[in-house]
Amino acid sequence: MRWSKLFIPTLRENPAEAEVVSHQLLLRAGYIRQLSAGLYNYLFLAQRSLNKVIGIVREEMDAIGGQEMLLAALHPAEIWQESGRWDVMGQNMFRLKDRFDRDLCLGMTHEEVMTFIARGELRSYKQLPQLWYQIQTKFRDEPRPKSGLLRVRQFLMKDSYSFDMDAAGLDLAYQNHYDAYCRIFSRAGLQYLAVEAHSGAMGGSQSHEFMVASEAGEDFVAVSADGSYQANLEKAVSRPTLPLAPDPEGDRAPEKFPTPGRKTIAEVAAFTGLPETAQIKSLVMVADGKPVLVLLRGDHQLSETKLVTVLGAADVRPAHPAEIREWFGADAGSLGPVGITNMPVLADLALRGRRNMICGANEDDYHLRHVTPEEDFACAFADLRQVAAGDWCLDSDQPLEIRKTIEIGHIFKLGYKYSESMGLRVLNAEGHEVTPIMGSYGIGIERVLSAAVEQHHDKDGMMLPPSIAPFEVVVTPVNAAEPAQLSAAEAIYRRCRELGLDALLDDRDERPGVKFKDADLIGIPYRVTVGKKLPQGMVEVTERRTRQSVDVLVADAAAHVRGRIHG
């Protein structure tokens, strides 16, 4: 294509509203334009890149036996009511009514519709397994869209769904997806992590997320130094660091002491001269309307995700100050488990075996010392703590670090949640009705592009891998008004096309600096510069990523680039 005929609206300056790099560059390089909060128009370049991402996804999905479909994006309420998610999804679901006042929603995921198709058509075990997928627009009414294409209200997702007769079949479909995702993200040039993940509202037994380390991300993962353990912080488990001071010995009785005005863990630590690890942190939570006292080591943080899982609760929130006053007779900052009988007490595993610790006395401005779990109060133990940097792997001596990441893919073993609730049954070999087991698997298409930009850029723009760049090579005559340069450039361009390269001819009547800056900005991996060495029959091939140039013969230029990209 000829640049002079294309719409590539590059900007010299960063738009003020963009904060994260991928957002800035996608705007500046003319890939996208915003329509509204969390809604973007994908212009020519974005569409080309996204189509390349989609092409990779499609090849790898087809390679594991996926069958591509395209489902409706507008759904009747009924199927969501059947699965129970009409209510669960809450405000994140775009809802509307048709002219007959019937409830509809815009699809935010497609378990329900896929299960609807399956239950209407699948009758026999002979038809299983099935692996169905689509690449389609999803709609989610995010509370706070942000960071360019990273969190939006409308986006493209590859979502696939597996139907199997048994858990072994699901295991295979899951593993096939895991491997396919690795190939997809590698081909897209991403350095990624595959981490153990929490299943969340999707339900199901096992889940992995595919993450790209980036400051622009919103998820945190715990990673061991040798990479043998990788898990989302919502799910991660660890051995905590040792307490900073040994517990006092002996079988001592709780003893009240005044702590005037000291409410926080840090204040009490400073006041007593003992480290935060010597304290029991008491948090009052309300799970589905019922109070529960949660205990953690002073320096640890509660994982609400784990608490929800342990309690099997639908909703968990911190107690209000008035509730705390009513239940404890004291305010937050002086709370503790001793003498508490009006609610269950749940303690984190890091408190098991500890002795003679400090906690609140349930009397304002007083704490207790010499408090020992299970002796001075009864409690149940569970893993409730959020892993912290510096913790250790459960089963090795590897230290854990915490990384900020972008989620680009997520795979779930769903189990029977949807097939059961929506009545998907087939007959097995014995003629009995059985419920197939399902998995679901997603990739955020725009996030793959955004993450690639986050991971590969410099001060001049994007450095996209050839596999997802909008063009593989740009042929740039330094002076398009020079007939010899232009015709040589055209010949190289045509040769590139003949060799199957995605080539662009920068035939614009611009100064060379403008063309170079634009090519760098939009991140075309290779540039063939036709200029001052043409009289010697030479042109220059420059790699965007390394900035390294080599001189090649005009006749060899296209083949040279092809060799660099396709080996």
Added chain:
RNA sequence: CGGGGCGUAGCGCAGCCUGGUAGCGCACCUGCCUUGGGCGCAGGGGGUCGUUGGUUCAAAUCCGACCGCCCCGACCA
């Protein structure tokens, strides 16, 4: 939804405090010039100052309401 910031030409911004002619850089158009890293010179076009109500002889500027966008938090398959 709570907190903060911002809305003036396509983009980036000044002007607002202290009311009175709407400005700068880039981009754009025309001509000349130039051609290896966002050239140079000359001329030119483009703005309901987010919307709305109020105060005033007079509002981009002061006051109120609303809308939109961004950031932090809450939230988030």
